[in-house]
Amino acid sequence: MSRALVALALLAAALLPLALESEGYAIHVLTLALLFAALGQAWNIVGGLANQMSLGHAAFFGIGAYAATILQIRFGLSPWLGLVVALALGGLAAALISLPTMRLRGHYFALATLACGEVMRVIANTAAPLTGGPAGISVPFGAEGVWMMRFEGGRPIYWLMLGALVVVTVVFEVIRRGALGYRLRAVRENIAAAEAIGVDTARVKLQAAVISGALTAALGVLYAQFNFFFDPDTVFGVASISVRIALMAIIGGIGTAAGPILGALIVIPLEEFANAALSDRAAGLSQLVYGAVLIAMVLVEPRGLMALRFSWTFRPRRASA
Amino acid sequence: MLSLAQAVLDGVMIGGVYAVISMGLTLVFGVMGIVNFAQAQFLMLGMFVAWFAWRFLGIDPLLGSFLAFGAIFALGWALQATLFRRVLAAPPVAQIFLTVGLIIVLENSALLLFGSEFRSVATPYQTASLRLGELFVNVPYLAAFLLSVVCGGLLWWFLDRSWFGRAMRATAQDPMAARLMGIDAARMHRLAFGLGVGLSAFGGAAILPYLTVYPTVGSQFSVLMFTVVVLGGLGSIAGAVVGGVAVGVIQSVSTLVFPIQLQNLVLFLLFIAVLALRPEGLMGGSR
Numbered sequence: 001m002s003r004a005l006v007a008l009a010l011l012a013a014a015l016l017p018l019a020l021e022s023e024g025y026a027i028h029v030l031t032l033a034l035l036f037a038a039l040g041q042a043w044n045i046v047g048g049l050a051n052q053m054s055l056g057h058a059a060f061f062g063i064g065a066y067a068a069t070i071l072q073i074r075f076g077l078s079p080w081l082g083l084v085v086a087l088a089l090g091g092l093a094a095a096l097i098s099l100p101t102m103r104l105r106g107h108y109f110a111l112a113t114l115a116c117g118e119v120m121r122v123i124a125n126t127a128a129p130l131t132g133g134p135a136g137i138s139v140p141f142g143a144e145g146v147w148m149m150r151f152e153g154g155r156p157i158y159w160l161m162l163g164a165l166v167v168v169t170v171v172f173e174v175i176r177r178g179a180l181g182y183r184l185r186a187v188r189e190n191i192a193a194a195e196a197i198g199v200d201t202a203r204v205k206l207q208a209a210v211i212s213g214a215l216t217a218a219l220g221v222l223y224a225q226f227n228f229f230f231d232p233d234t235v236f237g238v239a240s241i242s243v244r245i246a247l248m249a250i251i252g253g254i255g256t257a258a259g260p261i262l263g264a265l266i267v268i269p270l271e272e273f274a275n276a277a278l279s280d281r282a283a284g285l286s287q288l289v290y291g292a293v294l295i296a297m298v299l300v301e302p303r304g305l306m307a308l309r310f311s312w313t314f315r316p317r318r319a320s321a
Numbered sequence: 322m323l324s325l326a327q328a329v330l331d332g333v334m335i336g337g338v339y340a341v342i343s344m345g346l347t348l349v350f351g352v353m354g355i356v357n358f359a360q361a362q363f364l365m366l367g368m369f370v371a372w373f374a375w376r377f378l379g380i381d382p383l384l385g386s387f388l389a390f391g392a393i394f395a396l397g398w399a400l401q402a403t404l405f406r407r408v409l410a411a412p413p414v415a416q417i418f419l420t421v422g423l424i425i426v427l428e429n430s431a432l433l434l435f436g437s438e439f440r441s442v443a444t445p446y447q448t449a450s451l452r453l454g455e456l457f458v459n460v461p462y463l464a465a466f467l468l469s470v471v472c473g474g475l476l477w478w479f480l481d482r483s484w485f486g487r488a489m490r491a492t493a494q495d496p497m498a499a500r501l502m503g504i505d506a507a508r509m510h511r512l513a514f515g516l517g518v519g520l521s522a523f524g525g526a527a528i529l530p531y532l533t534v535y536p537t538v539g540s541q542f543s544v545l546m547f548t549v550v551v552l553g554g555l556g557s558i559a560g561a562v563v564g565g566v567a568v569g570v571i572q573s574v575s576t577l578v579f580p581i582q583l584q585n586l587v588l589f590l591l592f593i594a595v596l597a598l599r600p601e602g603l604m605g606g607s608r
Contacts, residue, residue, distance in 0.1 A: 112596045
């Protein structure tokens with residue numbers, strides 16, 4: 001995409017909420033889509049560039065949401081400072097998780113990260129004095145103001161999420177085009193060859209994990225400020241966060257900057273629509289549709305929608321075993 | 322000391338069932354190289370089959386387990402023929418997310434069809450226990466354990482002695498060579514997948530007398546099954562037996578030391594530790 005096109009899209013995205021009702025449902029759905037686009041983009045650094053299929057990103061997301069909210073409740077700390085704390089804690093957690101999981105690949109890496117997310121969920125459920133336990137935790141109500149991230153109407157938080165998406169996307173693009181991106185792709189394509197030409201593969205993977213974890217934790221803070229209430233099973237959930245984050249990138253197109261954005265803009269509104277339309281009639285139907293779409297996507301084009309654009313013109317058929 | 326002995330005894334019996342439900346997971350991986358994240362959801366389906374067989378046909382869940390095996394075997398066969406066949410040569414991302422999609426579909430299909438309530442069976446032996454010196458043997462545990470031993474024995478005979486078993490192992494080792502020997506590899510894959518999910522369904526039915534079934538019951542067993550197979554080495558049937566008993570004993574003994582909410586935490590940490598230190602499993606070696 002050309003620069004002008006990107007600038008135009010960004011301008012349209014920034015102006016869009018002015019055309020929508022400020023407390024409306026549409027702006028709520030779009031804000032959520034922007035959040036998940038940003039999350040998918042952060043995941044993309046590890047999942048897309050290094051091809052490490054993390055199923056445990058909820059660990060970082062939940063750490064950010066809990067850390068900032070607890071600090072705000074206990075010490076009245078501004079969420080902006082909570083954001084800084086979350087970046088640090090998310091990066092630290094990612095470094096700690098990387099130590100035992102770094103050598104693992106493919107299925108093993110997915111399994112290990114999945115378990116890491118689950119560990120955090122159990123801890124958050126058990127440490128009730130700090131986290132509120134399974135009953136969940138609420139962001140305290142306070143006076144409106146930018147400093148406490150408390151806004152009137154839905155527009156400011158929309159712009160905040162848009163800003164977050166831009167920041168995460170820029171980070172992703174800088175990494176992808178820079179030396180780290182090339183090293184990550186070398187690790188993805190052939191780790192032995194990467195080692196042989198002098199890439200410190202452990203260090204490269206650690207860097208990617210820490211950046212991705214820190215960004216994901218920061219987005220957890222924004223989620224807390226957007227939703228006001230959450231519990232361990234939501235923010236540390238496998239299906240609600242870990243799989244969903246990865247899904248944005250996979251449906252859109254793994255390893256590309258546009259992929260998670262495209263994925264989130266399709267999946268989140270679809271999910272919300274399906275929930276609104278189907279959940280009265282039969283519990284579980286909307287989720288069933290969601291699962292079926294995922295299966296269909298994986299079978300039709302595992303490289304995501306971004307790849308479909310090219311395959312319309314030329315499509316070599318893969319022989320199935 | 323006595324409570325420790327009791328915990329170990331309970332752990333061994335529960336672990337026997339864990340071995341059987343995890344054998345399915347390890348078999349699918351061993352033959353096709355696919356990690357089925359939705360394996361525990363087939364266990365859930367097996368529990369439902371056994372529950373309905375008990376409720377409407379009056380069949381005891383221990384007998385119903387064979388019915389559950391048959392029904393879920395057929396489902397697995399069909400899924401391999403339609404869905405999994407297409408991702409055999411695909412990168413791990415496609416395999417992982419196909420099975421993750423299947424979790425969502427299976428759980429929500431069960432929710433739609435059967436509702437979210439908890440269902441349990443009533444059997445005459447439900448609260449019975451035998452005395453073994455100072456120890457008590459819980460009869461439902463014992464029944465499930467014995468059934469698992471029978472099932473494990475049959476599986477061993479099938480894989481080790483029958484022509485189909487040998488053909489399946491040949492396919493696992495080298496699909497191309499197996500094909501050259503006149504083995505229909507695609508058929509072996511269907512058989513392996515049906516057998517794999519059928520075993521988990523069988524185990525699910527066997528534990529129904531002491532548990533309840535509901536659509537998301539599988540998630541309780543997911544990490545547990547993965548811990549079992551990773552402990553024993555992915556793809557190793559004998560490893561699943563050792564891993565199953567080990568996990569059963571660890572789980573049972575850890576309740577003596579830790580509060581019940583942390584029971585799973587012990588399992589998760591063990592799982593991560595094994596993956597980090599010995600991803601090839603405690604038994605070592607390949608397959």
